[in-house]
Amino acid sequence: MGGKLFRNVSFLSATLSFFILLGIFVILFHYAQDAMHTFGWDFLRIDQWEPGEDDEGGVFGGLIPIAGTLLTTLIAMVIAVPLSMGIAIFLTEIAHKNLVKPVGVAIELLAAIPSIIYGMWGLFYFAPIIQHTFGGNGVGLLTAGIVLAIMIIPFMAAITRDAMNTTPPVLKESAYAMGATTFEVVKDIVMPYAKGGIIGSIILALGRALGETMAVAFLIGSVFKFPSKITDPTTSIPVLLANNFSEAQDLELSSMYLLALLLFVVSFIIISLAKFYFLGRGVK
Amino acid sequence: MSTEALSPSNVMEAETKQKDVMRVENLTYTYPGAPKPSLHGINLPIRRNKITALIGPSGCGKSTLLRAMNRIHDLYPGNRYEGRILLSNPEETAMEDILELKKENDLIRLRQRVGMIFQKPTPFPMTIFENVAYGLKLSGMKNKSDIEERVVAALQGSAIWNETKDRLNDSAMGLSGGQQQRLCIARAVALKPEVLLFDEPTSALDPISTGAIEELISELKKEVSIAIVTHNMQQASRLSDYTAFMYIGDLIEYNKTSKIFLNPDQKLTEDYITGRFG
Ligand SMILES: Nc1ncnc2c1ncn2[C@@H]1O[C@H](COP(=O)(O)OP(=O)(O)OP(=O)(O)O)[C@@H](O)[C@H]1O
Ligand SMILES: [Mg+2]
Numbered sequence: 001m002g003g004k005l006f007r008n009v010s011f012l013s014a015t016l017s018f019f020i021l022l023g024i025f026v027i028l029f030h031y032a033q034d035a036m037h038t039f040g041w042d043f044l045r046i047d048q049w050e051p052g053e054d055d056e057g058g059v060f061g062g063l064i065p066i067a068g069t070l071l072t073t074l075i076a077m078v079i080a081v082p083l084s085m086g087i088a089i090f091l092t093e094i095a096h097k098n099l100v101k102p103v104g105v106a107i108e109l110l111a112a113i114p115s116i117i118y119g120m121w122g123l124f125y126f127a128p129i130i131q132h133t134f135g136g137n138g139v140g141l142l143t144a145g146i147v148l149a150i151m152i153i154p155f156m157a158a159i160t161r162d163a164m165n166t167t168p169p170v171l172k173e174s175a176y177a178m179g180a181t182t183f184e185v186v187k188d189i190v191m192p193y194a195k196g197g198i199i200g201s202i203i204l205a206l207g208r209a210l211g212e213t214m215a216v217a218f219l220i221g222s223v224f225k226f227p228s229k230i231t232d233p234t235t236s237i238p239v240l241l242a243n244n245f246s247e248a249q250d251l252e253l254s255s256m257y258l259l260a261l262l263l264f265v266v267s268f269i270i271i272s273l274a275k276f277y278f279l280g281r282g283v284k
Numbered sequence: 285m286s287t288e289a290l291s292p293s294n295v296m297e298a299e300t301k302q303k304d305v306m307r308v309e310n311l312t313y314t315y316p317g318a319p320k321p322s323l324h325g326i327n328l329p330i331r332r333n334k335i336t337a338l339i340g341p342s343g344c345g346k347s348t349l350l351r352a353m354n355r356i357h358d359l360y361p362g363n364r365y366e367g368r369i370l371l372s373n374p375e376e377t378a379m380e381d382i383l384e385l386k387k388e389n390d391l392i393r394l395r396q397r398v399g400m401i402f403q404k405p406t407p408f409p410m411t412i413f414e415n416v417a418y419g420l421k422l423s424g425m426k427n428k429s430d431i432e433e434r435v436v437a438a439l440q441g442s443a444i445w446n447e448t449k450d451r452l453n454d455s456a457m458g459l460s461g462g463q464q465q466r467l468c469i470a471r472a473v474a475l476k477p478e479v480l481l482f483d484e485p486t487s488a489l490d491p492i493s494t495g496a497i498e499e500l501i502s503e504l505k506k507e508v509s510i511a512i513v514t515h516n517m518q519q520a521s522r523l524s525d526y527t528a529f530m531y532i533g534d535l536i537e538y539n540k541t542s543k544i545f546l547n548p549d550q551k552l553t554e555d556y557i558t559g560r561f562g
Contacts, residue, residue, distance in 0.1 A: 096361075173356055174406040178419035178471065179396040181388065188418065192409040 028261040034254035035060065043258060049224045049240075051252055060255035062262060064226050068141070068236040069263065071227070072216060073209045075145025076152060080209075081202060083149075084156035089186050091157075092164040104161065110154035119218030122147035127219065136231025139221040144236075147219055148212060152205040159204065163197020164190050203271050210267050213238035237263045305478055305509040306330035306353065306398075307379065309368040313345075313352055316362030322348045325367070326535045328528055330479060332372075335501065335510045337524035337541065339517070341556065344530040346513040350481045353511070354398040355382060355391055371398065374478070396423055399472035403484040405464035407456035412448050415456045415467055419475045434474050441507075442470035443500050462493025469500060473507070480504065482512040486519070498523055517557060521545045529553045 035043065039061065046061020087107070091100055126147060127138035134142060167190045175185045191198070221233020222243055235243075237259050248256055307330070313323040323345050330336050330353075338346045348357075357363050370379035371394075382394055396419065408415050416435040425431050439445040444466040448459075456467055465485060472480055482501065486494040501510060502523060514520050520527055520541065527544040529537045529552075537544065537553045548554045555561055 168406070170402050170404060171406045171408070173359065174400070174402055174468070175408065175418075176359055177354060177356055177395050177400040178475065179392040179422050181392065184422060188410070189408060195409075 025261075025264065028257055028264060032254055032258035032261045034251055035258040038251060039255075043255070047226055056250075058251055060252060062237075062255075062259050064224055065235050065237045065240045065259060066262060066266075067226065068220060068234040069210060069238070070266075071141050071234075072144045072148055072220065072236055073206065075142065075230075076148035076209045077202075077206060079146060079149035080153045080156055080205065084153050084160055084201070084205075085198070087153070087157040088160035088164055089190075091161050092167075093182055093186055093190065104158075107154045107158050107161075111158055114214075115151060115212060116214040116218075118147055118151045119215035122150075122215060123218045130231070134231050136229075137221075137233070139219050140231045140233040141220065141227050142230045144216045144220040147215055148209050151212070151215055152209055155208065156201045156205040159201035160194070160198050163194035163201065166197070167193045199275070203275065207267055207271060210263065210270070211238055213242050217242060303331055304329045304370075304379075305332045305372050306511075307368075307370040308349070308353070309370065311349070311352060311365065311367035311369060313348060313357075313366075314364040315348075315357075316360060321364075322533050323352070324533045326530075328535060328538060330509055330511055331526060332509050333505050333507075334525040335505050335512060335523055336526045336528065337520040338511060338513045338528050338530060339515070339520050339556070340530035340536075341561065342515075343532075345533045346530055347483050349530070350400070350483050350511060350513055353382075353479070353481055354395050354400055355385065356395070356400065358391065372478075392422075396475050397477055398479045398481065399475060399477040400481045401465070401468055401472060401483065401485050404488050405461055405468055407459065407464045407467055410456065411453045412456045412459070412467060413452040416471050416474050419471060423475060438470040438474035439467075441473055441504075442466050443496060443503075444470055460493070462489050462496060465489060465493065465497060466500065469497070469504075473504065477508055479509050479511065482510065484513050484515065487515065494519075517545075517559075529556060531556070 039046065043060070043062050044066070045063055046059060047063045048059045048061055049064075050059050052058035091104060091107075095103065122143060123139070127143050130136070130140075130143045130146070131138040136142070171193065172185050172189055175189045180188070216236055217239045220236055220239055222235050222239055223233040224235055224240075225233070227234040241256055241260060244252070244256065308326050308328040311323055311326040312321045314321040326349060328336075328349070338349065340346055351357050352365065353369060365383050367383070368381045369383050371382050372379045382398075385391055385394055408418060410418065413435060416438050417431050420431050420434055425434075436445070439448055444463060447463055448467070451458075456464065459467060465488075469480075469485075485501075486497050489497065498519065501512065504510065512520075512524065514523075524541045526538065527541045528535055529544065529548075529550075531552055537548055537550045539549075544553060545557060548557065
């Protein structure tokens with residue numbers, strides 16, 4: 001009786017999450033129709049965002065915000081993945097146990113800071129440093145990417161650490177008992193054992209980086225222009241949506257729905273690919 | 285060697301060295317942060333090519349003693365060892381005190397010479413082949429065909445070749461518990477250790493797998509010297525040549541297994557063996 005109820009409730013929750021996903025997709029798809037019919041696949045190639053006279057018609061294309069989103073995310077991941085792994089390995093295998101607790105708590109706290117704070121800190125403190133070191137005018141792809149990396153590192157490191165901590169001590173001991181060094185134990189035992197959790201943390205961080213709005217809005221420059229170098233300002237999908245939503249109408253609004261749909265689909269594809277590619281093969 | 289090497293006491297000394305592959309002398313061991321030692325002044329020889337069983341009630345320090353013998357304790361800093369643990373060195377006549385080893389490299393070499401099998405099977409997250417090849421690669425072996433030869437020999441020597449020869453490239457996680465345990469033994473055997481330490485290797489296994497492992501262990505003693513912790517009195521009496529009985533951190537009695545089981549000197553030993561406690 002209790003078991004049946006529990007089964008029904010969990011079945012309901014599971015299907016509900018599926019229907020929410022489907023619902024979001026249908027709504028985005030529906031409102032994006034107008035832009036889809038007007039621009040077709042060219043939407044991906046057009047590098048303009050020009051409303052027409054009297055708010056009628058206009059030309060809207062997704063190239064720049066899509067590129068901006070992918071590039072900032074790429075920069076962030078390239079920086080964040082190795083650093084997060086390093087932090088997690090340090091905390092699980094190397095650090096003295098008196099250090100593990102405080103550093104661990106600090107990282108969890110960092111992961112909980114609202115992104116707007118990272119955005120402000122990045123703009124006022126970090127952007128000048130980037131400007132000084134790499135040139136450009138402070139805000140741009142690189143600044144946004146680096147601050148995005150700083151934002152997702154604590155999050156990724158904390159989950160990776162938790163995954164690595166699930167490696168049974170006796171498994172590590174048996175590798176040491178074969179004459180392995182700490183480095184070899186991490187590489188051959190801990191990383192493969194915690195692979196699922198590590199990939200999971202990367203995927204979640206990736207999703208967060210793709211959709212991050214506030215911090216990036218402060219730092220990317222919000223210029224509708226294709227970047228020619230890494231310090232150039234540009235824009236990203238979430239930033240464009242947040243900046244333009246209140247005034248947009250008709251075709252522009254529909255184009256924004258199309259961008260949102262693309263972001264949704266792209267995140268979905270990246271995450272599924274990562275999941276199937278990494279988790280679906282090799283040693284479990 | 286000088287002339288005094290011929291004196292009777294030295295000859296005797298040399299003979300026992302020959303007989304003992306390892307000798308624990310006056311070992312007192314304290315865990316990190318523990319107020320009292322968990323082992324008090326243990327003396328125990330490990331005879332060459334014999335099986336030595338360690339028995340005693342739960343918590344008496346059997347695992348602690350075993351884990352001192354390959355210094356696996358040292359993974360967790362803050363231990364205290366007193367006394368000596370001597371290991372015979374094939375190149376020299378003198379035994380060396382493994383408690384004096386300090387460098388990571390020396391500890392790694394020690395652990396390759398004194399292998400360990402744990403209570404629960406611990407296959408590594410790799411294929412069956414890689415599990416056995418792993419230690420060989422760690423020890424610096426590079427040549428593919430040499431490695432392959434040693435892996436096959438180890439799997440054959442550990443009575444698991446027939447079950448694994450068609451699936452060497454499958455994950456080791458897919459083996460049954462008993463097969464995994466034999467794989468772990470093969471993995472240790474591949475390194476050609478001088479001593480193998482078994483900590484209750486069959487307590488997580490069914491009777492048939494247990495039988496297979498026991499047979500394997502008695503087969504292995506031709507090649508290596510063995511110390512085995514067990515809670516199973518039949519296993520100790522069936523398998524071992526010598527038995528040590530431990531009680532709350534002390535070694536109460538050590539002797540030939542037949543003597544310990546038929547006619548122990550100590551009342552405590554007799555009580556334990558006849559199941560009056562523990
Ligand atoms: N990490 C540790 N820190 C402190 N004390 C420990 C630690 N591990 C074990 N001990 C203590 O050392 C003593 C011996 O433990 P040990 O695990 O060697 O017993 P055992 O004979 O192997 O028991 P069992 O048969 O249950 O495996 C016990 O009193 C135990 O509480
Ligand atoms: Mg034990």
